[in-house]
Structures are given as C-alpha cells and as structure tokens.
Amino acid sequence: MSKYAFGVDIGGTTVKLGLFDKDGCVLDKWEIPTVKDNEGAAILPDVAESIFSKMKEKNITPEDIVGVGVGAPGAIDNDGLLVGGAVNLGWGVFNISKVLNGYLNMPVKAANDANVAAFGEMWQGGGKGYSNMVAVTLGTGVGGGIIVEGNILTGATGAGGEIGHIHIEDEETECCGCKKKGCLEQYASATGIVRLANRRLAKDDAPSMLRGGEITAKVVWDAVKAGDSVAIEIAEQFGDYLGKGLAAVAAVVNPEIFVIGGGVSKAGDILLEYIEPAFQKYVFTPCGKAKFALATLGNDAGIYGAAGLVLR
Amino acid sequence: MSKYAFGVDIGGTTVKLGLFDKDGCVLDKWEIPTVKDNEGAAILPDVAESIFSKMKEKNITPEDIVGVGVGAPGAIDNDGLLVGGAVNLGWGVFNISKVLNGYLNMPVKAANDANVAAFGEMWQGGGKGYSNMVAVTLGTGVGGGIIVEGNILTGATGAGGEIGHIHIEDEETECCGCKKKGCLEQYASATGIVRLANRRLAKDDAPSMLRGGEITAKVVWDAVKAGDSVAIEIAEQFGDYLGKGLAAVAAVVNPEIFVIGGGVSKAGDILLEYIEPAFQKYVFTPCGKAKFALATLGNDAGIYGAAGLVLR
Numbered sequence: 001m002s003k004y005a006f007g008v009d010i011g012g013t014t015v016k017l018g019l020f021d022k023d024g025c026v027l028d029k030w031e032i033p034t035v036k037d038n039e040g041a042a043i044l045p046d047v048a049e050s051i052f053s054k055m056k057e058k059n060i061t062p063e064d065i066v067g068v069g070v071g072a073p074g075a076i077d078n079d080g081l082l083v084g085g086a087v088n089l090g091w092g093v094f095n096i097s098k099v100l101n102g103y104l105n106m107p108v109k110a111a112n113d114a115n116v117a118a119f120g121e122m123w124q125g126g127g128k129g130y131s132n133m134v135a136v137t138l139g140t141g142v143g144g145g146i147i148v149e150g151n152i153l154t155g156a157t158g159a160g161g162e163i164g165h166i167h168i169e170d171e172e173t174e175c176c177g178c179k180k181k182g183c184l185e186q187y188a189s190a191t192g193i194v195r196l197a198n199r200r201l202a203k204d205d206a207p208s209m210l211r212g213g214e215i216t217a218k219v220v221w222d223a224v225k226a227g228d229s230v231a232i233e234i235a236e237q238f239g240d241y242l243g244k245g246l247a248a249v250a251a252v253v254n255p256e257i258f259v260i261g262g263g264v265s266k267a268g269d270i271l272l273e274y275i276e277p278a279f280q281k282y283v284f285t286p287c288g289k290a291k292f293a294l295a296t297l298g299n300d301a302g303i304y305g306a307a308g309l310v311l312r
Numbered sequence: 313m314s315k316y317a318f319g320v321d322i323g324g325t326t327v328k329l330g331l332f333d334k335d336g337c338v339l340d341k342w343e344i345p346t347v348k349d350n351e352g353a354a355i356l357p358d359v360a361e362s363i364f365s366k367m368k369e370k371n372i373t374p375e376d377i378v379g380v381g382v383g384a385p386g387a388i389d390n391d392g393l394l395v396g397g398a399v400n401l402g403w404g405v406f407n408i409s410k411v412l413n414g415y416l417n418m419p420v421k422a423a424n425d426a427n428v429a430a431f432g433e434m435w436q437g438g439g440k441g442y443s444n445m446v447a448v449t450l451g452t453g454v455g456g457g458i459i460v461e462g463n464i465l466t467g468a469t470g471a472g473g474e475i476g477h478i479h480i481e482d483e484e485t486e487c488c489g490c491k492k493k494g495c496l497e498q499y500a501s502a503t504g505i506v507r508l509a510n511r512r513l514a515k516d517d518a519p520s521m522l523r524g525g526e527i528t529a530k531v532v533w534d535a536v537k538a539g540d541s542v543a544i545e546i547a548e549q550f551g552d553y554l555g556k557g558l559a560a561v562a563a564v565v566n567p568e569i570f571v572i573g574g575g576v577s578k579a580g581d582i583l584l585e586y587i588e589p590a591f592q593k594y595v596f597t598p599c600g601k602a603k604f605a606l607a608t609l610g611n612d613a614g615i616y617g618a619a620g621l622v623l624r
Contacts, residue, residue, distance in 0.1 A: 075598065078461075084598075132468045146564065149390075153460055155566025156444045157598055165596035166560045178596055248478045252458065252564045254467025284477035284490055286387065286396075286469055 002066040005311045006051055007120075009113060009302030010034065010072040012088045015047060018303035019054060022066065022311060024124050028054065029303060040090035048103035067107035067310030070096055071116030071302045075158025080110040083158050109309040113302055115152045115161060117261070118145020120305025123312055125297040126259040134255045135295065136163065136246065138264035141177065142185040142192070146253055150312070153253070164189070166245050187241040190217040190264050197234050206230050221267035235274045243278025250279075250287040261295025269294065314378040317623045318363050319432075321425060321614030322346065322384040324400045327359060330615035331366060334378065334623060336436050340366065341615060352402035360415035379419035379622030382408055383428030383614045387470025392422040395470050421621040425614055427464045427473060429573070430457020432617025435624055437609040438571040446567045447607065448475065448558065450576035453489065454497040454504070458565055462624070465565070476501070478557050499553040502529040502576050509546050518542050533579035547586045555590025562591075562599040573607025581606065 002022075009016040011034060018029040032050050035042040051068065055061070074086035080097025096110040111119070118127075118135030127133040131150040137143035142164030146153040153160040164185035165178050172182035174195075186192050197215045201208065208230035209223050223231030246258055265271060272292045280288055297304055314334075321328040323346060330341040344362050347354040363380065367373070386398035392409025408422040423431070430439075430447030439445040443462040449455035454476030458465040465472040476497035477490050484494035486507075498504050509527045513520065520542035521535050535543030558570055577583060584604045592600060609616055 156568040159598040160566040162563050162596050166563045167594040248560045249564055251474045251478045252561055254472040256468040282479040284474050286471040
C-alpha cells in the first residue's frame with residue numbers, strides 16, 4: 001500500500017526535498033544544489049536521482065509512493081505546463097509533471113512555488129483547518145497564493161494570487177519592478193517598508209532611533225517594538241496600504257483567513273496589530289470576518305505544499 | 313432518460329422560470345409574482361406548483377427532469393443554506409435546496425442570484441467557451457460573479473465576487489450603501505455615473521448637452537456618443553475607476569474574460585472603449601490578456617445560470 005510522498009521545492013539556489021508520510025508528517029528533509037548550467041537541464045534528473053537514492057536509503061519501493069509534488073517558480077498550469085518558462089532556472093516552456101514522471105515513473109503534480117507554499121500553509125501550517133485561504137508572502141516582494149475550497153486558484157495564465165501588483169496608490173512616482181506605479185508591493189514588502197521609512201525620515205527632523213544607521217524592515221519593526229514614534233508612523237502607513245489591499249482581495253474571494261508569511265512576518269504578531277484595523281476600515285462588512293494568522297512553516301511551506309499536492 | 317431542467321430566478325417582484333433541454337436551450341419561459349406576505353412562506357410552494365403545472369402542460373414526468381436550479385438574493389453556501397436570510401423576500405435562515413426538494417422530490421441546487429447570472433453568462437452568454445470568468449453587473453449598484461475553472465466562487469460567507477465594494481478612492485467624503493467610503497460602486501454604477509456627472513457639471517461652466525435636463529446613466533452615455541466633451545470626461549473618469557478596480561480583480565483571480573452586464577451595459581461597446589485602456593494602465597501585465605465582452609442574456613441570465621447549475 002502506498003505510504004509515502006515526496007515534496008520538492010525548486011529554488012534558484014537549492015532544491016529542497018522532503019519525505020512525508022500519508023498523514024503529512026515530514027520524515028526527512030534535505031537539499032541539493034540547483035545546477036542551472038545548460039539551461040537547467042540537470043535539475044529534474046538531479047531531483048529524480050536524489051529521490052531514488054533516498055528510497056534506497058530508507059528501503060522504500062516505488063509501490064510505497066503515492067506520488068511526487070513539485071513547486072517551481074513561474075506560471076504553471078493545471079497539467080504541469082510551465083507556461084512562460086522560468087528565467088531564474090534557465091528553463092523554457094515544457095511540462096514539468098510529464099518530464100519528471102518520465103524520469104521517475106511515479107505520479108507527479110507540479111504547481112507554482114508561491115501557490116504550493118500557500119497550499120502547504122493551509123494543509124499543515126497557519127491555515128490548517130481552513131479551506132478558503134489567502135497566503136500573503138511579505139518578502140523582497142509581495143506574493144500571494146489563493147486557496148478556494150481546498151484547491152489552488154491558478155488563474156487563466158497561472159498568475160492568480162499576484163496580489164502584490166494590486167494598484168493601491170495613485171500618487172506614486174517611482175516604478176514597481178513590474179513597470180507599473182503604485183503597486184501594493186511598493187509599500188508592503190521588505191523593500192517597500194524601507195522606502196516608506198526613508199520617505200518618512202526625509203520629511204522632517206523628528207527624532208528617531210532609525211536615524212543614522214542602516215534601515216531594514218527588521219530595524220523598523222524593532223523600533224516599533226521599542227516604541228519609536230516615527231517607526232510607529234511607518235508601521236501605520238504599511239498597515240494602511242496592506243489592509244487596503246487585503247480588503248480588496250477579501251471583496252473578491254471572501255476568504256476565511258489570511259496567513260501572513262515571508263521574511264517581514266518574522267516581526268511577529270505586532271504586524272497583525274497594524275494590518276487588522278486598517279483591513280476593517282476598508283473591508284466590505286460581509287467579508288470582514290476573515291481571520292489573520294502568521295505562517296508557521298517558514299521555508300518548509302514549499303515541501304509541505306508540494307507533498308500535499310499528491311497526498312491531499 | 314432525464315431530458316430537461318428548470319431554472320428559477322427568485323427576485324423581489326417576480327420569480328422568473330425557464331424550462332431547458334439538456335443542451336441548454338430554453339424551451340419555455342414565464343414568470344409568477346413573488347408573494348412576500350407572511351415572511352415569503354408561499355414563494356417556494358408557488359415555485360413548486362408552477363413547475364408541476366408546466367410539467368403537466370408539456371407531458372413531462374419527474375423521470376425526465378435532471379434537476380431544478382435556483383438563484384436567490386443573499387449569501388447561499390454550497391449546500392443551499394441561505395446563510396444570512398434575504399431581507400427583500402422576508403426570508404430568514406433556511407436551506408433553500410432542501411426545502412424546495414421537499415416540495416418537488418427532484419434534485420435542487422441553489423446559489424446566490426448574482427453568481428448564478430454570472431454562471432449563466434459563462435454557460436450560454438457573453439462568456440461562452442471560457443471557464444475562468446468575472447461577470448460585472450453595472451446596475452443600481454456594482455455586482456460581480458466569479459467563475460473559477462467552471463465553478464462559482466462562493467467564498468467563505470457567500471460574499472465572493474462583491475467587487476463593487478473594493479475601496480478605490482481615498483478622497484471620497486460620501487458614504488456608500490455599505491457604510492464605507494470610496495467603493496467602486498460609488499463611481500461605476502448607474503447612480504455612480506450620475507454622481508460623477510453632477511460633480512463634473514458643478515465644477516465649472518463648460519458647455520454641455522447634459523446641462524438643464526435630468527441626468528441618468530443613459531443620458532450621459534448618449535451624450536458621449538454625440539461627442540459631448542464634458543460627457544466624455546465623465547466617461548473617462550468612470551473608465552478609470554472601473555479599469556482600476558477590475559485590474560485589482562485580475563491580479564487576484566487572473567480571469568480569461570470580463571463580461572460586463574447590467575443596465576449600464578446597454579450603452580453598448582462604447583463602454584469597453586473607456587474601460588479597457590484604463591484596465592491596461594493599471595493591470596499586472598501577466599494578467600493583462602483578459603478579454604472584455606458584453607453580457608448577452610440580459611434578464612434571462614438568472615434562469616440560464618440556474619438551469620446550468622444542474623445541467624452542467
């Protein structure tokens with residue numbers, strides 16, 4: 001009887017792998033380097049070899065395996081097709097599920113890495129017990145993953161849940177990475193918080209522990225926790241932008257819960273104290289019962305979600 | 313063999329009914345009054361009686377019926393529960409599917425009327441051939457219905473697709489019907505267009521054919537078609553708000569197509585000339601391939617969608 005699944009999270013530097021039992025407990029996890037030479041031709045063969053060698057080590061036969069789930073960057077449709085390639089792996093357009101299945105001869109399911117991580121948080125993380133969830137990743141950028149009735153919302157071109165690019169500010173003069181102006185990502189990401197901080201500090205001479213040193217999102221949140229009033233203003237601005245953006249998301253998909261992850265979320269529960277009041281200020285009341293929680297799986301969300309693709 | 317389905321669209325004044333064949337062609341359609349006395353207790357018995365009498369008229373037996381689909385106002389969950397009642401029918405909280413099934417002894421599926429109309433437009437209307445669609449209803453308010461991979465996105469509390477209440481304008485001083493300020497509905501509905509027009513006309517004395525007479529959305533669009541420059545400004549403002557709102561929706565659900573319906577859409581294709589450029593200005597590029605079309609089923613979208621709930 002099939003008892004195990006592998007979860008594979010393909011990143012630009014390393015590939016994370018996990019061996020899971022049918023209940024979603026991780027039995028082993030490890031990493032291999034992502035070899036991007038030669039248009040990333042070795043990545044999937046390396047994954048297959050690593051899976052076979054783990055099976056040998058653990059005395060697991062192919063019959064024991066339910067399947068292999070894969071998260072990878074880029075838009076991936078429901079059949080596993082990498083619709084527009086993945087620049088940072090060197091990959092062009094091809095069907096990830098089919099190719100990896102060709103190496104492994106086991107069931108393979110592939111999906112976008114951010115969506116897979118969202119799925120992982122729903123299955124075994126901060127969103128456990130919910131089936132209508134929005135995962136919000138506050139990192140270098142702002143990513144999202146939307147789960148509707150237990151399934152990933154992929155979208156027509158695999159760009160579902162790209163909530164970082166909701167237009168939120170008409171007055172913005174600088175461009176977002178996406179070339180438009182005023183995207184949520186420009187204010188609510190780690191780099192966005194630094195921009196908000198620099199703008200606030202340049203506005204006047206109000207005393208603040210943020211002055212003089214290097215500004216990072218962590219430095220700002222540490223100052224908020226220390227009661228620095230300028231940092232608190234910045235946090236309020238951050239919260240207002242993010243609350244407004246998530247209120248728009250709530251009016252569209254009406255989730256039960258928002259799960260906040262990514263590097264910025266390491267600031268902890270204090271983050272939610274700035275997001276939730278702003279969310280309530282803007283949200284359509286019937287959608288306002290949505291809960292907020294922090295992500296709990298950290299960098300393992302990808303392998304959990306990938307395994308969940310085949311186990312759940 | 314089951315050959316037919318009924319589609320029922322319960323409104324505040326009349327109940328629309330349709331008899332459909334398995335291919336989704338309407339064979340007959342008619343209306344009965346909505347009797348709201350006594351907390352709307354007669355509505356579902358009246359529907360059942362009307363269906364039985366049509367079956368007798370057409371010599372249709374219960375074995376010929378695939379099922380009965382129902383659209384009704386209010387949030388309705390996937391089991392048919394009217395989660396918060398329906399004030400304008402006098403209805404409290406109860407399970408529409410189960411109660412109507414009790415009268416009919418046939419399979420019944422119920423869903424929110426706006427979502428059902430969206431489903432109808434996807435199945436047999438302006439969105440035919442697509443499975444990831446957003447229906448936008450520009451009437452007294454702005455409603456929405458979201459179809460993801462062929463299914464209605466209901467949301468956690470049945471408020472999925474309430475896109476009229478996306479916050480879109482920070483500077484608004486008047487309240488929306490929902491009590492918040494700056495909702496899309498305040499600018500893109502029929503009444504919203506009148507507000508935009510009155511504000512624009514009050515701003516200066518620029519000559520316009522809109523001056524002096526009664527302002528309605530139709531009057532404004534007729535003036536746009538006649539080349540009135542003030543009316544064109546109003547249409548641009550309308551388009552900018554709606555394009556911005558739909559760009560936010562696109563970043564969340566990444567649809568293949570937006571289908572625009574409701575009374576305002578009677579203005580015709582000229583509407584899209586003002587929406588699409590604004591949409592492209594704000595949209596995250598990977599979501600920018602979404603098409604725009606006008607709804608084609610008009611007031612019949614509800615009965616089509618309701619029948620589609622059981623036929624599709």
